[in-house]
Amino acid sequence: MTVSSTSATTPRDIAAECTQFLFREAEYLDHREFHRWLECLAEELVYVMPVRVTRGAEARNLEFSPVGFHMKDNYASMKMRVSRLYTEHAYAEDPPSRTQRLVTNVRVDPLHADDKYNVRSNFMCYRAQGDGTDSDLIVGERFDVLHDTTDGWRLAARTVHLAHTTLVTANLGVFL
Amino acid sequence: MFDHLTEPKSGPRIQTSPATVELFRTVDQELRQGIVSPEVFSDPELYALELDRIFARCWCFVAHESEIPMPGDYVLRYIGQDQFIVVRDEDCQVRVLFNNCTHRGSPVCRVEKGNSSHFRCPYHSWLFKNNGEWSGAPHRKKAYKKLDSAKWGLASAPHVDSVHGLIFASLDPEAPTLDEYLGGMRWYLDALLGLNEQGMRAIGEPHRWRVPANWKSGAENFMADAYHVPSLHRSAEEVGMFPGIEAGGAGPQASSRHVYFDEGHGMIINDGFLPPPWHRSGFPPEVADTFQLDRLSPDQRQFVENHSATTFLIFPNLGLVRVPASPHPDAPPTVFTYLRQWQPHGPSTIVNWNWTLGWNSASEQFNEDAYVAALSMHGPAGILEQDDTVVWGGAPVAGRSSFARKSGMRFNFQLGLDGMSDYTEDPEWRFPGRATTTALGEAPQRAFYRRWLREVSTPDSVGRTETEQ
Numbered sequence: 001m002t003v004s005s006t007s008a009t010t011p012r013d014i015a016a017e018c019t020q021f022l023f024r025e026a027e028y029l030d031h032r033e034f035h036r037w038l039e040c041l042a043e044e045l046v047y048v049m050p051v052r053v054t055r056g057a058e059a060r061n062l063e064f065s066p067v068g069f070h071m072k073d074n075y076a077s078m079k080m081r082v083s084r085l086y087t088e089h090a091y092a093e094d095p096p097s098r099t100q101r102l103v104t105n106v107r108v109d110p111l112h113a114d115d116k117y118n119v120r121s122n123f124m125c126y127r128a129q130g131d132g133t134d135s136d137l138i139v140g141e142r143f144d145v146l147h148d149t150t151d152g153w154r155l156a157a158r159t160v161h162l163a164h165t166t167l168v169t170a171n172l173g174v175f176l
Numbered sequence: 177m178f179d180h181l182t183e184p185k186s187g188p189r190i191q192t193s194p195a196t197v198e199l200f201r202t203v204d205q206e207l208r209q210g211i212v213s214p215e216v217f218s219d220p221e222l223y224a225l226e227l228d229r230i231f232a233r234c235w236c237f238v239a240h241e242s243e244i245p246m247p248g249d250y251v252l253r254y255i256g257q258d259q260f261i262v263v264r265d266e267d268c269q270v271r272v273l274f275n276n277c278t279h280r281g282s283p284v285c286r287v288e289k290g291n292s293s294h295f296r297c298p299y300h301s302w303l304f305k306n307n308g309e310w311s312g313a314p315h316r317k318k319a320y321k322k323l324d325s326a327k328w329g330l331a332s333a334p335h336v337d338s339v340h341g342l343i344f345a346s347l348d349p350e351a352p353t354l355d356e357y358l359g360g361m362r363w364y365l366d367a368l369l370g371l372n373e374q375g376m377r378a379i380g381e382p383h384r385w386r387v388p389a390n391w392k393s394g395a396e397n398f399m400a401d402a403y404h405v406p407s408l409h410r411s412a413e414e415v416g417m418f419p420g421i422e423a424g425g426a427g428p429q430a431s432s433r434h435v436y437f438d439e440g441h442g443m444i445i446n447d448g449f450l451p452p453p454w455h456r457s458g459f460p461p462e463v464a465d466t467f468q469l470d471r472l473s474p475d476q477r478q479f480v481e482n483h484s485a486t487t488f489l490i491f492p493n494l495g496l497v498r499v500p501a502s503p504h505p506d507a508p509p510t511v512f513t514y515l516r517q518w519q520p521h522g523p524s525t526i527v528n529w530n531w532t533l534g535w536n537s538a539s540e541q542f543n544e545d546a547y548v549a550a551l552s553m554h555g556p557a558g559i560l561e562q563d564d565t566v567v568w569g570g571a572p573v574a575g576r577s578s579f580a581r582k583s584g585m586r587f588n589f590q591l592g593l594d595g596m597s598d599y600t601e602d603p604e605w606r607f608p609g610r611a612t613t614t615a616l617g618e619a620p621q622r623a624f625y626r627r628w629l630r631e632v633s634t635p636d637s638v639g640r641t642e643t644e645q
């Protein structure tokens with residue numbers, strides 16, 4: 001994905017560019033433009049979603065499990081997941097989820113590599129299907145590494161910390 | 177003053193309404209014809225009876241031993257909808273303690289996983305040892321001069337036992353032993369989980385996710401439903417994740433069969449997933465070479481060298497799935513083992529619990545590859561399993577429908593019944609249980625619902641052979 005080009009004289013606002021990247025990514029997902037979303041991902045993508053467990057004070061650092069994961073994906077597996085959504089038999093998304101992602105609290109910090117940034121954000125993803133009035137509200141925090149490449153920004157790494165221990169949605173058929 | 181309201185002391189705690197007794201009669205008669213009323217998946221009274229007569233009676237899986245290896249280690253788990261602390265006490269004995277204080281019922285443990293020598297209730301600080309014994313309370317010498325402390329420990333499951341690392345508990349004081357309960361499934365557990373001395377371990381914490389379904393739909397699916405695989409999971413073949421998906425089904429191209437027991441346990445068996453050098457047990461040589469098959473009986477060894485199980489069900493709600501998987505189409509196949517539990521949360525909701533098991537004898541790399549591959553195909557984000565979560569919700573909806581009830585709608589379980597399909601009992605099968613010639617049938621599911629009916633229609637206070645019919 002490209003963001004609006006910056007002129008040589010104007011200093012870049014990296015935080016704004018990262019925020020725009022996250023907003024645009026959410027738009028692609030909400031609009032089911034999964035091929036365009038895939039283009040946002042770096043080929044070295046590391047995507048994990050640890051299992052959350054209620055722990056005592058002595059083990060709060062283990063609340064997000066270091067060894068248990070709901071998802072542990074890379075670019076190739078995400079590409080597979082996207083290609084499935086374009087088949088006629090991805091029944092979990094038939095009818096497709098109506099999602100609305102709200103991405104907020106964006107925080108940007110430089111990494112040692114000068115073209116990569118730590119980008120943290122909070123999200124709420126509303127999910128509903130069909131004509132029912134039931135809906136899921138999936139909530140969490142994301143710890144991303146965004147890569148400022150010559151082709152535009154790419155998501156190089158993402159760790160999703162869900163607000164949920166037991167998932168409140170029937171499947172992780174939507175990308176977070 | 178309430179004498180006129182009391183039930184007879186020997187009578188059942190939960191009364192069964194005439195309508196439910198009638199439903200039992202209907203289900204009993206109709207199961208012979210391979211049909212089942214949708215109300216079985218939705219009726220609130222039936223659900224209350226299931227909690228009382230199935231989950232509070234049968235041996236239910238609660239944890240893997242590797243989750244609580246040290247004295248004091250505990251996890252919070254459920255039997256039915258009741259929460260228990262599954263804890264290894266100071267003498268290394270596993271206890272299954274009801275997580276409600278005997279003083280006012282407050283939860284004494286509010287952490288899902290940890291290590292503790294005692295559990296202290298926050299309300300009045302009643303204190304319990306990790307074996308459940310009452311251990312004290314504030315101002316004990318002045319406040320509880322005559323308390324019989326032996327009576328006021330945490331309520332605990334009367335029976336706890338384990339097999340190949342799987343910890344089960346039964347809440348019924350009169351329960352048979354775990355071995356008796358498992359019957360012929362015990363033989364197969366040796367052949368699936370007891371393949372070497374090092375055994376298996378749970379990797380990471382279990383997945384938990386809420387799904388709109390009746391718990392029985394998950395149970396019968398894992399028990400025997402090969403028929404749905406090429407239909408519901410077709411997308412897995414289309415994206416290159418499950419080449420030749422028909423072979424994993426129940427049609428003419430499939431090599432699967434059923435093995436099941438009248439006790440409601442059962443499984444899908446095949447003759448090895450992948451060609452040599454993969455072992456017929458379903459594992460690649462690097463893992464299969466660590467198996468110590470001389471631990472098994474000659475018959476069990478014969479089974480392991482020729483067959484593997486894709487899925488199984490241990491009544492009422494413990495499943496296993498062991499199938500090849502890869503994280504994406506270009507990756508080589510590996511094989512994983514999941515333990516699955518459908519925890520009831522009302523008639524039309526379950527919480528799926530899912531444990532990944534790895535071989536202690538296998539390399540870290542193998543177990544990691546299997547873990548990652550499994551996530552792509554099964555579990556909450558798995559491309560196959562995502563689809564299961566959207567089809568099971570229909571049965572309770574039909575069960576609540578006035579039209580379904582008035583029109584006499586029934587679900588069809590006639591596959592393989594009385595020559596309906598290419599499916600018969602295999603007289604050549606020399607191992608425990610009833611085996612079938614193919615998987616193109618629903619005999620195991622019918623056995624499951626028959627066991628279900630036996631349990632749910634039998635009050636605690638009468639012999640297990642009598643029912644309310």
